[in-house]
Amino acid sequence: MAGKRCIILPLRSKRGRWAALGALLLAICALIWLFRPRQTTPPPPSEALTAAAKELTDYDVTLKLIPERRQVSITERVAFINDTGDTLTSLLLRTWLNAFQSEEDSPAATEELYDACYPQGFSEGKLTLHDVAWNGTQTAWRYDDDAQTALRVDIPPLAAGQTGELLLRCVVQIPLCAHRSGGLGDTYQLGNVIPQLSLYQDHAWRADPYTSVGDPFVSSCANYTFSVYLPEGYVPACSAPLTRGQDGAWRGSILAARDVALCLSPDYCQASARAAGGAAVYAYAKTEAGARRVAEDAKRAIDVFSGLFGPYPYPALTVCAVDFPFGGMEYSGLVMIGQSNFLDSQQDTMELTVAHETAHQWFYSLVGSDQVYAPWQDEALCQYAMLRYVRARYGQGSFDTLKYYQVDSPMAENIPGSLTPGSPIDYFGDLTAYSSVVYGRGAALLLALDEMLPGGADAFLRAYAEAFAYRFATRQDFEAFLNNYAGMDCSPLLLDYLDTAH
Ligand SMILES: [Zn+2]
Numbered sequence: 043m044a045g046k047r048c049i050i051l052p053l054r055s056k057r058g059r060w061a062a063l064g065a066l067l068l069a070i071c072a073l074i075w076l077f078r079p080r081q082t083t084p085p086p087p088s089e090a091l092t093a094a095a096k097e098l099t100d101y102d103v104t105l106k107l108i109p110e111r112r113q114v115s116i117t118e119r120v121a122f123i124n125d126t127g128d129t130l131t132s133l134l135l136r137t138w139l140n141a142f143q144s145e146e147d148s149p150a151a152t153e154e155l156y157d158a159c160y161p162q163g164f165s166e167g168k169l170t171l172h173d174v175a176w177n178g179t180q181t182a183w184r185y186d187d188d189a190q191t192a193l194r195v196d197i198p199p200l201a202a203g204q205t206g207e208l209l210l211r212c213v214v215q216i217p218l219c220a221h222r223s224g225g226l227g228d229t230y231q232l233g234n235v236i237p238q239l240s241l242y243q244d245h246a247w248r249a250d251p252y253t254s255v256g257d258p259f260v261s262s263c264a265n266y267t268f269s270v271y272l273p274e275g276y277v278p279a280c281s282a283p284l285t286r287g288q289d290g291a292w293r294g295s296i297l298a299a300r301d302v303a304l305c306l307s308p309d310y311c312q313a314s315a316r317a318a319g320g321a322a323v324y325a326y327a328k329t330e331a332g333a334r335r336v337a338e339d340a341k342r343a344i345d346v347f348s349g350l351f352g353p354y355p356y357p358a359l360t361v362c363a364v365d366f367p368f369g370g371m372e373y374s375g376l377v378m379i380g381q382s383n384f385l386d387s388q389q390d391t392m393e394l395t396v397a398h399e400t401a402h403q404w405f406y407s408l409v410g411s412d413q414v415y416a417p418w419q420d421e422a423l424c425q426y427a428m429l430r431y432v433r434a435r436y437g438q439g440s441f442d443t444l445k446y447y448q449v450d451s452p453m454a455e456n457i458p459g460s461l462t463p464g465s466p467i468d469y470f471g472d473l474t475a476y477s478s479v480v481y482g483r484g485a486a487l488l489l490a491l492d493e494m495l496p497g498g499a500d501a502f503l504r505a506y507a508e509a510f511a512y513r514f515a516t517r518q519d520f521e522a523f524l525n526n527y528a529g530m531d532c533s534p535l536l537l538d539y540l541d542t543a544h
Contacts, residue, residue, distance in 0.1 A: 082314035084283050084322040084357035087297050091355065094512035095297035099123050099264045103236055106271040107306055109228065112216045118237060120208040124200050126242040133195045133208060134247035136259070138234040140190035141252040142167030142217045142224070147189040149254040150221040154472050158367035159220045167217030167224060169237070175209040192249040193237065210237055220366045222303075222378070229307035231364045231378060233371060234259060236302060241514070250414045255476045256467030257371070257413050259301060263512045266302050267295040277310040279326040279362035281375035296356065298512045299374035300407045305362040313337040317344035321354045326362040332384045336361050339393050340377070343400035346434045347427060350500045352507050355408040361396065369395040372402035394428055394444075401427035404507050410514040417476075418463040418540060419520060422484025423503065425449075429485065430500065449489060452482025453544070463487065464517075464540030487539035494535070495528055502527055 087095070100121040107114050124130055143166055145151040150159035169190075174183045176197045186192040200206055214235055217224045222233035241248045241260040250258050270278050270292040278284050281302035282294035296302065310326040313333035317323055321344055325337035340361045348354050360376045363384055369391070371378040377399040383392040401424040405411070411419035425448065433441035455478055461469060463484035470476040492499035506515070506523055515523070524532050 082316055082322045082324070085320040087357055088353060090353075090511060091297050091357075094263065095265050097123060097125065098298060099239065099262075101236075101238075101264055101266045103266060104269045104271075105232075105236075105304070107230065107273065107276065109230075109273060109276075112218070112230075114214050114216060114230070114232065114235070116210070116212050116214060116236060118208075118210045118212075120210070120239070121205065122200075122208055122239070123205050124202055127202050128242075128245055129202065130200045131197060132247075133197060134186070134240045134249060135193045135195065135210075135237045136191060136234070136240050136261075137169045137185075137193045137237050138191050138252055138259075139167050139169045139214055139223050140185075142219065142221075143190070147252070148219075149252050150219050150224070152254045155221075155254065155367065159224075160218075161220070161226065162218055165218035165224075167215055167219060169212050169214045169235075171210065171212045173209060173211035177206050178209075186249055187251065189252065191252055192240070192247075194247075212237070220364075222366070222371050224366075225305075226365045228309060229305065229365065231303070231305045231366070233303040233373060233378060234301070238301060239264070248414075251468075253414075253467050255470045255473055256417050256480075258467060260413055260514075261300055261410070262514065263298040263300050263374075263410070265295065265297050266299055267293075268304075269293050270304070270306075272306060273308075275308045276306050277308070277312065277326065279305040279307075279310065279324065279360050279376065281360065281373055283322065283324065283358045283360070296375050298355075300410055301373050303373040303376050303378070305364055305376075305378065310362070315341040317341040317354065317359070318348045319344075319353050321348075321356070322358040324358060324360045326360070327384060328363060328381075329384070332363065335389070336363070336379060336384075336392065336396060339396040340400055342435065343397045343431055344403075346397075346431045347401055347404060349434075350430055351404045351427070351504050355403055355511070359400065359403065361399075370399035372399050372406055374403070374407040377402070394432070397431040398424050398428040401431075405503075408512060409507055409510040411520075412514075412516060413467070415466045416464065416517045417467050417480050418484035418487070419515070419517060421480050422463060422487060425481045425485040426488035426499065427503075429489075445489070449482050449485050452478040453486055457543070460543040462541050462543050464536075483544075484540070487536070490535060490539060491524075491532075494532075 102119040104117040105114050141147045145164050182196045184194055186194050216230050220226055223235050225231045248260055268282050278292050282296035284292035284294040286292050309328055311330040311333045313325045315323040315337040323337050323340045325333045327333040344354050356375045363381050364378045365381050368380050383395050405423040406420040432444050461479045463480050488499045495502050
């Protein structure tokens with residue numbers, strides 16, 4: 043500080059003074075701009091992600107929300123690469139929202155979930171197709187199933203390695219339903235709403251039904267680019283970090299995503315954080331305090347898991363609050379967290395839920411697995427990861443206590459029937475048994491591996507995540523990789539933990 047003299051004093055003329063004042067204001071503006079609070083921008087995609095994205099199918103998705111009708115119009119261009127190894131004459135896309143058309147098919151209309159999901163009574167959700175074209179020409183399509191969730195599109199024979207463009211135009215009706223696809227009030231959760239190619243496996247497209255228990259979704263990774271048009275005041279949370287352009291549209295992209303989702307709300311407050319490796323965390327909740335809390339929880343989970351299982355797979359993670367009776371739901375680059383977690387009394391539950399869902403970015407998104415026939419392969423791994431998170435953050439005592447409730451108790455429970463962690467999801471009639479068996483008892487396998495393997499289960503999972511990054515690992519793949527890693531036949535151990543009713 044140089045006394046009371048300011049820099050305009052030496053100037054004598056009035057004009058000079060005004061010029062100097064202007065220069066001073068400019069300098070101040072420049073300083074304010076230079077030291078402005080930075081928006082947490084995502085880092086560029088990693089080399090591994092960029093390399094993985096190279097040979098993948100590209101989706102270009104334009105969405106427009108029409109809240110007065112609870113509708114979203116979707117235009118989707120899919121630059122399809124036939125990497126199936128077969129000549130194809132049809133594509134199969136999942137139109138999961140159609141399952142919400144009737145109480146008979148809706149995964150939210152079971153006795154266990156109905157009242158929580160439909161507090162205002164049943165509300166229809168559906169997808170109406172307007173255009174289906176292949177390489178610019180309208181083409182025939184039909185649904186393979188009564189629930190209309192498996193859309194088969196005919197194409198001229200497409201040899202392995204060839205490409206073509208599929209265009210879909212549709213309008214989706216968002217149900218008043220507290221579920222992955224739906225929402226109550228002004229918040230729209232668009233999970234499994236954008237039509238997406240199914241998984242091609244053993245020379246056929248998978249067409250699994252939408253079960254109420256579990257996440258019956260299987261898919262390959264693909265690249266997604268979004269253009270999202272929203273009424274003024276709405277805030278989008280998306281698998282891809284979005285920025286608003288001059289024309290008001292929100293745009294962004296995500297590479298090598300297994301599945302994508304968006305949540306749209308005029309009530310969202312936003313917070314952000316920077317996690318290990320530079321990943322940006324964006325959080326959206328009904329209060330600023332809630333958004334800040336969930337951002338910090340997600341950041342800490344990424345910090346712990348990237349240390350244990352390898353780098354976080356994407357440049358950003360979005361975490362958003364939604365109305366549904368579940369703890370959370372995972373998509374690539376996005377995690378939905380149930381509104382009840384945001385109650386002050388539920389802080390511990392929130393932290394555990396966020397840890398479990400964030401772990402899915404490694405075990406589900408980075409390494410895809412069969413969520414229909416081997417749900418343990420992502421759920422049990424994420425439950426184990428959650429326990430590891432607790433040990434890293436709170437120590438061995440907290441780990442032991444949580445292990446008692448989450449693993450030891452389910453192991454001692456009397457489970458009806460012959461359900462085992464290795465059972466497919468349609469064996470389970472309710473969420474309680476599913477959670478005890480697949481999450482709890484399934485995690486016991488990882489704890490057993492932790493004792494058996496030199497370097498423990500964490501080093502094994504890190505190697506597994508690296509070996510199958512952005513690919514799909516079947517149970518056989520997991521087993522073969524484990525046997526090779528351990529240098530011994532671990533099949534009896536897997537049989538005991540996954541396929542034997544205790
Ligand atoms: Zn899970």
